[in-house]
Amino acid sequence: MTEKPIVLISSPLEEEHVARIRAAAGDRVQVVHEPDLLPKPRYIADHKGAPRTLTPEILNRWSALLAKADILFDFDLIDPANMPRNAPKLRWVQATSSGIGEFLKKTGLDKSAITFTTAAGVHSRALAEFSMLGLLYFFRDVPFLNRRKQEKHWERYTVRGLAGSRVLVIGLGAVGRACARDAALFGMDVWGLSRTPGPAPEGVSRVIVKSELREALSQIDALILACPLTAETEGMIGRTEIAALKPGAVLVNVARGAVIDEKALAEALQSGHISGAALDPFTVEPLPKESPLWELPNVIVSPHSASTVAAENGRIVDIFLDNLDRFLSGRPMRNKFEPARGY
């Protein structure tokens, strides 16, 4: 008689979601959830939790649980880099984030034999909403309207419509495809940059590859960064690419901060070469107080929360339960992280 695999819930998760996992898993696995060993969530779908003092009791009890776990729902928050040593039975971790490549590389976990599955797809609608907000906000120049509002100054003006403008979406994964679809439905001409050439997804009129980027940048009114951070995309939008952008273009970043040269970006925003930017991720988070981005009126600073919607954990549990079936029956996992490509 083999023992049941143990699933350990490793980051804050609302009781309703844990109950759903227990119900769906039935007697196939043992679900361990000890909320008093986990940090308290500060908001719905907070996966890190509030700062806390780790008592010896918490550390001891948590170590004992880790030692027996076969499956983790989210990374061990206390000492993620040493999961292979502290959880020797561990075979699979379901992440609650979509972009884990940078983290796995930094912790060396990408070299381990553990299977990691991401939350890719969960955040695509919320990030597409943020992207459309960014485009509409700067195309219609809400900062300008708000300045006029402070002066109680009424004067009609001509707005820039999305319809008839062109946007380039970098990265055509779940998030990029959702952005492309929305932009096309608003009547934009949508170009997409993909790592590998292939058929154009819904709404995309032209797929380009990296070598065509420079030339494309001069022909677009907006740029959405929606790619994973990999060796290939790190610094992809550097000073030269920013300079190549059509003057007045609007930028949205829902990828990772390091995809773009943040210093060159701030300068382009200051000069108006880029007319506005809606930014969710930053190279260093929290964004340091010294960053000029805080003070620029043509920037939305979103504290890496654009994908955090109340429905998020339900969708992550959907993926986890699908993957649990796959794991137990030996079928290929969904959203499996591939170290070779970096996502």
Added chain:
Amino acid sequence: MTEKPIVLISSPLEEEHVARIRAAAGDRVQVVHEPDLLPKPRYIADHKGAPRTLTPEILNRWSALLAKADILFDFDLIDPANMPRNAPKLRWVQATSSGIGEFLKKTGLDKSAITFTTAAGVHSRALAEFSMLGLLYFFRDVPFLNRRKQEKHWERYTVRGLAGSRVLVIGLGAVGRACARDAALFGMDVWGLSRTPGPAPEGVSRVIVKSELREALSQIDALILACPLTAETEGMIGRTEIAALKPGAVLVNVARGAVIDEKALAEALQSGHISGAALDPFTVEPLPKESPLWELPNVIVSPHSASTVAAENGRIVDIFLDNLDRFLSGRPMRNKFEPARGY
């Protein structure tokens, strides 16, 4: 031999559009465009023009043109109420606005024998863009983000997503239908209120009539006003209706100011009962300096410009040329104003 009908361009219109009218009309009509008799546009698609001094010469020359005109492209800006007397041959006016009912009633023109056609449909995409901006801006609480930005305060938060929320669109004409379609594509449950029951347009899950309004208001997360201003819709959203709204609801007005009780609206915004409002039209325009709406942080004050995009005049000319064919061949006109229904 009958004389050719005379088309008089009566409000600022860019030369390229006039040239297009001339080319399409051929020798069927005589197109009269004397820009020096018209005010100068202050922005693209400005139909009113900058203030100017009317010299006796301008008035005399303009009167002579009016006296011979059969068709006007836009209302006579100088003395619209007396068009029937000053332009005795006038049979048709193509308006550059969609909502002309209030204006025709005020001037008594609704009683004249002149045919009026509106620009309905021209503004629907631009107004749907404004509506989606309004929803995204307040659902994601950009004013809150901007306050935190001023404090350089980084703290993650859970955003309210459009997906899974419910919106009621009042008015299912071209603008309302465009808003409904967009909201549905963002994953919202869309209800619509129509003057007359009928099949649900694209994206609308439930069509209600006015008697069901009060009950519906308590079940929606957002309300978009997109109806014409008529005797029926004036004051439709009064103090009682606002009180019936689900707390925290977001409001967008792309209809006319008088559809909603502006004083009750300001109070509901102040208390937070309505969490935010994106307003394009106002009861009195320009919005008076005394209006509390100027000072409320949870309001976008758009100076009745949400539909003013650079492409606007081209689209109005499309309608005009279609109607010119209809007029000359005696077919029913498009967008014909019906005094009985008020739009």
